[in-house]
Amino acid sequence: MSTPAHSTAISDxxxxxxxxxxxxxxxxxxxxxxxxxxxxxxxAADLQRVFLDPVDKVHSAEHIGNILxxxxxxxxxxxxxxxxxxxxxxxxxxxxxxxxxxxAGMLIMIFAGSLASGAAIYRVLWVGAVVAGVGWGLVETVIxxxxxxxxxxxxxxxxxxxxxxxxxxxxxxxxxGVGMSTWGLGWQAKLGVVLLPAVAVVVxxxxxxxxxxxxxxxxxxxxxxxxxxGDPLFAVLFGSMFLTAASELAPGQWVDLxxxxxxxxxxxxxxxxxxxxxxxxxxxxxxxxxxxxPIGVLWFSCLMASxxxxxxxxxxxxxxxxxxxxxxxxxxxxxxxTMLATASERFPRGGALLMGLMGTAGTLSIQFVLPLMGAIFxxxxxxxxxxxxxxxxxxxxxxxxxxxxxxxxxxFRSVAILPAILLVVFGAIWLFDRSIGGYRSQKL
Numbered sequence: 093m094s095t096p097a098h099s100t101a102i103s104d105x106x107x108x109x110x111x112x113x114x115x116x117x118x119x120x121x122x123x124x125x126x127x128x129x130x131x132x133x134x135x136a137a138d139l140q141r142v143f144l145d146p147v148d149k150v151h152s153a154e155h156i157g158n159i160l161x162x163x164x165x166x167x168x169x170x171x172x173x174x175x176x177x178x179x180x181x182x183x184x185x186x187x188x189x190x191x192x193x194x195x196a197g198m199l200i201m202i203f204a205g206s207l208a209s210g211a212a213i214y215r216v217l218w219v220g221a222v223v224a225g226v227g228w229g230l231v232e233t234v235i236x237x238x239x240x241x242x243x244x245x246x247x248x249x250x251x252x253x254x255x256x257x258x259x260x261x262x263x264x265x266x267x268x269g270v271g272m273s274t275w276g277l278g279w280q281a282k283l284g285v286v287l288l289p290a291v292a293v294v295v296x297x298x299x300x301x302x303x304x305x306x307x308x309x310x311x312x313x314x315x316x317x318x319x320x321x322g323d324p325l326f327a328v329l330f331g332s333m334f335l336t337a338a339s340e341l342a343p344g345q346w347v348d349l350x351x352x353x354x355x356x357x358x359x360x361x362x363x364x365x366x367x368x369x370x371x372x373x374x375x376x377x378x379x380x381x382x383x384x385x386p387i388g389v390l391w392f393s394c395l396m397a398s399x400x401x402x403x404x405x406x407x408x409x410x411x412x413x414x415x416x417x418x419x420x421x422x423x424x425x426x427x428x429x430t431m432l433a434t435a436s437e438r439f440p441r442g443g444a445l446l447m448g449l450m451g452t453a454g455t456l457s458i459q460f461v462l463p464l465m466g467a468i469f470x471x472x473x474x475x476x477x478x479x480x481x482x483x484x485x486x487x488x489x490x491x492x493x494x495x496x497x498x499x500x501x502x503x504f505r506s507v508a509i510l511p512a513i514l515l516v517v518f519g520a521i522w523l524f525d526r527s528i529g530g531y532r533s534q535k536l
Contacts, residue, residue: 126261175448
């Protein structure tokens with residue numbers, strides 16, 4: 093618990109900063125990232141049909157999986173490089189730059205057909221997705237240490253609250269995608285929507301004063317920050333972030349492409365529903381964490397996420413799809429922000445570096461898992477059809493839909509093992525914490 097003197101010192105330190113507006117622009121920037129990701133997922137089938145199927149139909153799912161996954165690689169590299177340099181470069185430069193890169197990435201994808209032809213379009217789409225991923229990486233490079241700095245005594249609750257706007261953005265993007273399809277607007281118009289909130293981030297950031305990070309304000313040196321990397325517990329949390337993030341983000345990007353034909357409703361609506369659930373639940377993380385501790389919350393999250401992914405792989409109707417999505421969504425809801433908060437609370441001297449590396453771990457996992465899901469999908473569809481030639485010969489109709497449906501379910505079932513592994517890891521940490529008197533948040 094913080095002492096009154098500690099709380100007063102923090103209040104004095106931040107008196108010169110407009111906390112409400114800083115929280116608002118952070119939320120909007122993350123919502124922009126969510127809108128971007130949702131609309132990429134909503135246009136994946138169009139990009140596959142228009143550009144990838146004509147070039148290589150057998151491997152097109154793996155290729156679109158690479159395009160959906162590579163923004164996470166751009167995110168990972170950006171946050172790994174930018175986080176230790178954050179106090180040198182400055183939050184006030186990087187946050188509006190993120191919005192500019194979101195816009196540039198979507199414009200590259202929109203005009204891919206004009207920039208290249210044939211197989212080369214794949215590379216253009218890939219580059220556009222990377223640029224958007226760098227923009228997303230800059231968002232989290234800034235907002236995670238910013239919120240941890242502004243709310244040092246409420247890190248888990250406030251990080252969950254700001255990260256509610258990631259699923260909030262997914263909801264907005266998903267509903268826009270469905271609505272624009274209903275209105276007959278093409279995939280280019282859907283991707284172009286991202287420019288609107290991106291411009292708003294730039295405008296709101298103008299003239300806004302950003303604080304130094306908690307680590308820098310407390311006088312902790314860069315050398316001391318890097319020394320925190322040697323703690324064995326951080327290594328465990330870093331490795332765990334690979335699996336928690338993959339459990340949430342990889343299925344989220346894959347759900348529209350893979351599950352629409354099995355649950356007999358637009359898969360993007362499942363993503364919208366789960367994201368709305370997460371948006372609401374993340375605002376109430378504080379009481380739950382107070383009762384169970386952050387590690388306890390993560391243990392129950394992994395249990396429900398694993399069960400939910402298995403259930404999604406068997407869902408065959410809108411009703412069973414929604415039930416399975418509820419289980420999965422409740423499971424993954426608190427994973428990302430609670431992992432970040434846990435790293436910051438246990439290792440505050442690690443500052444933006446450790447929080448950035450946690451984000452790097454999470455997004456690197458997606459770069460591997462999404463293409464893997466695509467490869468599993470491709471392998472299964474060919475195997476069920478009876479070979480490459482037999483699959484190529486399948487005409488649109490019930491037979492093709494059956495093959496693709498089985499492949500989709502298999503690709504989801506394959507990732508259910510990831511959160512299940514963490515039941516052992518988080519269970520051990522939870523028991524250890526209880527043996528020493530409970531979870532303890534460290535203060536600078």
